[in-house]
Amino acid sequence: MTIQQDDRLEALSGWLRETLRLAVEAVEPASSDASFRRYFRVYLDGISCIVMDAPPAKENVRPFIGVAALLRDAGVQAPEILAADEEQGFLLLSDFGTRSYLDCLNAISVDRLYGDALDALTRLQCGVDIETAGLPVYDERLLGVELDLFRDWFLDQFLGLVPEAAESVVFDDVKRLLIASALEQPKVCVHRDYHSRNLMVTERLNPGVLDFQDAVIGPVTYDLASLLRDCYVSWPLPMVEVWMAGYYTRLCEAGLVGSVSPDTFRRWFDLMGMQRHLKAIGIFSRLKLRDGKFGYLKDIPRTMSYVTEVCGRYPELAGFLRFLEKRVLPQIISDRLV
Template sequence: MPDIRRQLYEWAKSKITDLGPMVPLREQASSREYYRALSSGKSFILAFSDPKKELNDEFIKFSDFLIRNNVSVPKVEAFDSEFGFMLIEDFGDKVFQDEINTNNRRELYLLAIEEIVKLQSVETNTEIQKLNNNSVKEQMELFEEWFLTGYLELEVSDLEKCVINDAYVYISRKFLGQKKVLCHFDFELRNLMLKEDGSVGVLDFQDLTYGPFSLDLVSLIKDIDNPISDKEIEYYLKAYISLANESGIDIEDDLTLVREGLDFAGLQRQLRILGTLSRLHIRDGKSFRLPDLKQTLLYTIEASQKYEELKEFSQYLESKVEPALTERLGEDK
């Protein structure tokens, strides 16, 4: 057993003396490592989360904050901040990403939307940062640095840089012009658990931020692993509008405007993800998310095609970037 795993296990045993052997769980995009171990029939998650790389303090304090506000996140039972060790409540193995199918999709999406509304309804927390022009632009610029230049190795001309920058400006304005609420920031199917009691559990909430109301919605509705039809999107948006207004969030009852908000939250998120997944491959040597680039780019093209202000950007993505990605993914198989 490598040193860090042994140290994690010995630390956990000091908290729960009859703890059984620990078993590794799925690979993470982050540097975090998760394991499961049993004690007297009860299951626990053991985590190593490098304090030099991960937001451990935020994870711990936001867990407590969200639980107090009736959002279903796992409780941190014990932790060692210096070494990045945590003992966490176990929500089981049923990840929405794996559990969702044509028979239960509507039920699970509605459960998830209810949890988004709960999250958006919690008390204000002044320790949580707000998205702003600088942070939003920096996130989108990962697309250029790590995806276009880093992964695809494209040479971006001065004219193309202008087109890309104009897209950043327009997307930022539309994105940040929306009503601000508390956002999970990565509310996708792989971060949602179907608990034993049939309720939803939310993981990876350390990036909580105040941002556009549609950010978590688009993370769910435009999930990379589960594309859905326009008809379904409209159904879930109507459900969200109804639940949000019942909860006092005051979302404008205009499906066209809400759909537009979803498009621009999606564009900002997808450009960021194209960059972060490429960085994960290049810098961190983790390539298991490379296949997700294709659907992410497709979502970006589909949304940008709808707006005259993004016409040149959409054409650039479709004519130059998409063929380059297809070729590169073929090489990486």
């Protein structure tokens, strides 16, 4: 840890012991994520809790507190907030344990675990009133900013690749296509990172849902694509299509997608996943270059494979696929990601 981080841990310990007057038996690292937040597991009389350390200069705990309430009111299992110091950036949370979906998913468990995750997603999308939730909108500007992460951080800074003029036009056309597809979809509450690292296996109300502070009002397929086209684990396409079709039926029954056809829903799902995956590749590159976090590089080939698969399915993406195959994929399969 750096000196600053040691100071944060000392302040956190003081908050627990002196302000909250808790009999802390032990504090141990629990996890970190792709932000500046850290999490510690604390033991109090044999009971474990989680403490979030969110440096106020970098993070704001208020969205986490607000979205946690929205999720819990909708019947989704978000952590209970046991104590909060918003000024210091500390939260004391209930503990979902150590078994993430990523750790527990296999050929035997996947249908059960994904079934639970899709049940929770249904409650999220049906149970949060988008008119009163007070969440930001996933608008054209934000969708575009996210797509630019691919060009700025992956192509430019990570690969050192400057697209030719014609290639830049192709990328701009892809941006417009993906943004238009996202904006034409029905709007729901979007977790925005609904995948195997942020879902915890729990005994009741499975899953426990984490990392939801960036929730927005946005496209109905976004979280579905995050779950079924996970950057950290992949499944055969026929399985994905069965899960997707089943969820489409749920949405139709709930009245969330109107009279949209299965083919249109599939296109929404594919293009929404592609937007997310291009963004994720940019973020993985930024984590390495800016934050010194190398562990996400190994997930770029899997994530890129989703992009090329979707490009191969839609003729209007053929030009972008040619660019990837000619200029990008040869570098990915080199030793650059090692």
